[in-house]
Amino acid sequence: MARPILSVRNLHRSYPSGGGILTVMAGADIDIYPGEMVGLVGPSGSGKSTLLHAAGLLEKPNAGEVYINGRECLKLSDDIRTRIRRESIGVVYQFHHLQKEFTALENVAIPQMIAGVSAKVAEAEAARLLSNMGLAERLTHRPSQMSGGEQQRVAIARALANKPQLLLGDEPTGNLDPATSDVVFRSLFDLTRSEGVSTLIATHNMNLIPFFDRVLTVRDGLVVPWTPPVIPALG
Numbered sequence: 001m002a003r004p005i006l007s008v009r010n011l012h013r014s015y016p017s018g019g020g021i022l023t024v025m026a027g028a029d030i031d032i033y034p035g036e037m038v039g040l041v042g043p044s045g046s047g048k049s050t051l052l053h054a055a056g057l058l059e060k061p062n063a064g065e066v067y068i069n070g071r072e073c074l075k076l077s078d079d080i081r082t083r084i085r086r087e088s089i090g091v092v093y094q095f096h097h098l099q100k101e102f103t104a105l106e107n108v109a110i111p112q113m114i115a116g117v118s119a120k121v122a123e124a125e126a127a128r129l130l131s132n133m134g135l136a137e138r139l140t141h142r143p144s145q146m147s148g149g150e151q152q153r154v155a156i157a158r159a160l161a162n163k164p165q166l167l168l169g170d171e172p173t174g175n176l177d178p179a180t181s182d183v184v185f186r187s188l189f190d191l192t193r194s195e196g197v198s199t200l201i202a203t204h205n206m207n208l209i210p211f212f213d214r215v216l217t218v219r220d221g222l223v224v225p226w227t228p229p230v231i232p233a234l235g
């Protein structure tokens with residue numbers, strides 16, 4: 001079997017809470033393999049965002065290891081860890097966090113230019129990604145001139161702009177109505193599949209379950225396979 005893009009081992013994370021300690025991650029492990037689309041579901045407060053923040057090298061856990069392409073990242077310097085995150089991981093949140101003074105094209109091109117790509121190449125790649133997200137007619141629109149679903153599609157294109165191997169989503173369609181959420185998620189699904197990007201997506205939207213290759217959940221501080229609830233037969 002191929003080497004995982006992402007491996008998390010023995011992840012521990014607790015927070016001070018009301019004079020005590022709230023343990024959210026208690027030795028969690030996870031592996032995401034190349035090309036996989038993995039869902040992460042579970043009740044509010046179970047630890048999905050905590051897991052994504054640690055896996056995305058955005059926050060340091062109390063203990064554990066995070067491997068990106070087989071390289072343990074938590075013991076590296078902040079600079080090297082930031083470089084690995086920028087090169088290998090894209091993140092999409094519930095809110096788009098686009099730069100409001102820039103167009104859709106600029107929002108997707110700028111991260112590439114910061115990474116050293118020429119403006120011409122970055123804009124061509126931004127136009128390609130945005131067109132693949134169904135936004136070919138919106139390249140010169142600013143966020144305020146777009147719908148919520150369009151804004152979120154720009155955010156997804158931006159997260160993919162630096163050709164990450166892994167896309168992490170923290171409720172990427174959680175701010176959209178169900179119909180728009182479905183359209184945006186289909187675009188995300190199609191684009192990450194065609195670009196060969198592995199994904200780990202936290203969601204409360206159980207309609208998205210059929211999209212995933214595997215679905216995980218957080219239980220008692222561990223990451224375990226999610227299984228559909230058994231509905232008793234009538235009669």
Ligand SMILES: Nc1ncnc2c1ncn2[C@@H]1O[C@H](COP(=O)(O)OP(=O)(O)OP(=O)(O)O)[C@@H](O)[C@H]1O
Pocket residue numbers: 015016017022024042043044045046047048049050051
């Ligand atoms: N910085 C923090 N300080 C204190 N407690 C925190 C902090 N971050 C998260 N928590 C707590 O840790 C628990 C897990 O939070 P987390 O955001 O990971 O859950 P979640 O499953 O993503 O929830 P949701 O589905 O509502 O987004 C919650 O009880 C939360 O209140």
